[in-house]
Amino acid sequence: MAGNTLYGAGTGASRQHYLYRKGIEWLAWIGMLFCTGVTVFILLMILGYVLYQGASYINWEFLTALPLPAGETGGGIANALVGSAMVVVVATLMAVPIGVGAAIFVNEFPSAQLGRFVRFLAEVLTGVPSIVVGLFAYALVVRPLGSFSGLSGSVAYAFIMIPIILITAHEAFRLVPVSLREASLALGIPKWRTILWVVLPVSSRALLTGVVLAIARALGEAAPMLFTAFGNPFWNLNLKKPIATVPLLIYTYATGPYEDWHRKAWAASFVLLMVVLVTSVLTRVFLRGKSNE
Amino acid sequence: MSKEGYAVEGRQRDIDFHLPGNQPEMTPDETRLRVEELRAYYGKSLAVNNVTLSIKTKKVTAIIGPSGCGKSTFIRCLNRMHEVTPGARVEGKVLLDGGDLYGSGIDPVEVRRRVGMVFQKPNPFPTMSIYDNVAAGFKLNGSRDRRIIEDKVEKSLKMAALWEEVRSDLHKPGTSLSGGQQQRLCIARALAVDPEVLLMDEPCSALDPIATAKIEELIHELKDSVTIVIVTHNMQQAARVSDYTAFFYLGELVEFGATGDIFTTPEKRQTEDYITGRFG
Numbered sequence: 001m002a003g004n005t006l007y008g009a010g011t012g013a014s015r016q017h018y019l020y021r022k023g024i025e026w027l028a029w030i031g032m033l034f035c036t037g038v039t040v041f042i043l044l045m046i047l048g049y050v051l052y053q054g055a056s057y058i059n060w061e062f063l064t065a066l067p068l069p070a071g072e073t074g075g076g077i078a079n080a081l082v083g084s085a086m087v088v089v090v091a092t093l094m095a096v097p098i099g100v101g102a103a104i105f106v107n108e109f110p111s112a113q114l115g116r117f118v119r120f121l122a123e124v125l126t127g128v129p130s131i132v133v134g135l136f137a138y139a140l141v142v143r144p145l146g147s148f149s150g151l152s153g154s155v156a157y158a159f160i161m162i163p164i165i166l167i168t169a170h171e172a173f174r175l176v177p178v179s180l181r182e183a184s185l186a187l188g189i190p191k192w193r194t195i196l197w198v199v200l201p202v203s204s205r206a207l208l209t210g211v212v213l214a215i216a217r218a219l220g221e222a223a224p225m226l227f228t229a230f231g232n233p234f235w236n237l238n239l240k241k242p243i244a245t246v247p248l249l250i251y252t253y254a255t256g257p258y259e260d261w262h263r264k265a266w267a268a269s270f271v272l273l274m275v276v277l278v279t280s281v282l283t284r285v286f287l288r289g290k291s292n293e
Numbered sequence: 294m295s296k297e298g299y300a301v302e303g304r305q306r307d308i309d310f311h312l313p314g315n316q317p318e319m320t321p322d323e324t325r326l327r328v329e330e331l332r333a334y335y336g337k338s339l340a341v342n343n344v345t346l347s348i349k350t351k352k353v354t355a356i357i358g359p360s361g362c363g364k365s366t367f368i369r370c371l372n373r374m375h376e377v378t379p380g381a382r383v384e385g386k387v388l389l390d391g392g393d394l395y396g397s398g399i400d401p402v403e404v405r406r407r408v409g410m411v412f413q414k415p416n417p418f419p420t421m422s423i424y425d426n427v428a429a430g431f432k433l434n435g436s437r438d439r440r441i442i443e444d445k446v447e448k449s450l451k452m453a454a455l456w457e458e459v460r461s462d463l464h465k466p467g468t469s470l471s472g473g474q475q476q477r478l479c480i481a482r483a484l485a486v487d488p489e490v491l492l493m494d495e496p497c498s499a500l501d502p503i504a505t506a507k508i509e510e511l512i513h514e515l516k517d518s519v520t521i522v523i524v525t526h527n528m529q530q531a532a533r534v535s536d537y538t539a540f541f542y543l544g545e546l547v548e549f550g551a552t553g554d555i556f557t558t559p560e561k562r563q564t565e566d567y568i569t570g571r572f573g
Contacts, residue, residue, distance in 0.1 A: 112379070177416070179412060179414060179416040180416055180418065180419070181377075182374060182377060182412065182416070183412065183416040183417075183418065183479070183482075184418070184429070185374065185377060185405060186372065186374055186405055186409065186410035186412075186483070187405065187406075187409070187429060187430030187433075187482065187483065187486055188402050188403065188404075188405040188406030188407075188430060188433065188486060189402075189429070189430060189433055190402050190433075193433065197418075197429070198418055198420075201420035201421075202418075202419060202420055204420075
């Protein structure tokens, strides 16, 4: 008897209850499928639409030429591509040591309350609107130096990246088995060397993922650049001067009055999206290759 | 398991002791580690209560007892690994050749170089090769000379009876070895630091019987050069490998003595009940 009800072949109340439960399960399954569908649809829509709008405008000149004065067709965004790369690289150089260092502190030296507090602050910091971060970098760097600059843009990006790196690094360190730390400590290896030789290498893959995540996030932010890097229609490789960046260029072009600018904004969006996608995919492929060693 | 079985083991061990060359120029029962009134806590709970015993030089001392009796905690106190656990602390003295490991100004890092440890589960460093695993602790003790390090790695792997199996694969990852090989790799890694005492915390509990037999054989060979303390929940193993046995129950040392005596004529009722399988 019990076996029968288990398989839903019973009669009366038990059979009814079985069908009811089956129905609920089916509804839940449909609901989850719908939610997944919406998520994938949005991503594909963005990709597809940007591709559709921007791809036709992309050519060698667009990637390698300087912007032309408004109204003239042609020209490119080479200065913004290089500018974005420079600003982000410098931001990464600032954010990685600080973020990883703070994560080591939070994880390895848990005067438990202080560690938890720092972690909490990092989580709050990820939620600070990026325009506010930009304003802060303006007050901190632009005002004292007296000029907009790529460097101030890097500082703003670093503020965005630090908490992301801190949180992902902390999670990575937490996953390092206690047994490995103990193995090292039991050999008479001091704590700082244990962190350097055992904890960091073991979590290096997760650390790298976190850094790429932070870079991808920073690459696309326009708001922090408004009051810092400021933008520049000319070539500039000097981080002490205003410099063009891709997201800011997209913002400027998209809100401008010319149809040609709008096209270029789409094209630049496409390039930005591709850079972020390719970076993430390459990182994954690289990490997978490493794990098969 | 019958008591007679252990009696035989005990007698064999007695004969072993008197084999010429087994303990050169060493009085058999010199004390290396003296534990005095040791108490170990996790937060407020007391895990080891008031243990006093002496661990003899170049002998194997087994710590037996049921799960949760504090035996692992006890040996972690002998190289100051207990305090690595957050909230854990230790009271009492552990004298290594007369010097208190818990004395003021003693660096736990230095203690752990003199008192090595092998853990329950093999834990080679996953990002390092076999060679680097063995060299990891040794490199820190100063020498950067590649030939000295190479010699040391070879010597340690030979001592751990692993050299023949890995000599052509030294640059493969340590985690590519089988469980038993990994555990011998961990023993080689600990030996490379030249510890005076080697602590083994249930070193065979994650291994199959063949790998276990190899480790036990190894313990027999190692005691010529190093003092060994081994925690085991396997009484046959304690009887096979050890010269002295300490029986722990509920955080206290119930009985300590020569292994032959503990297993044939225990003084305490609890010890007898445990080794005859009446509880635990």
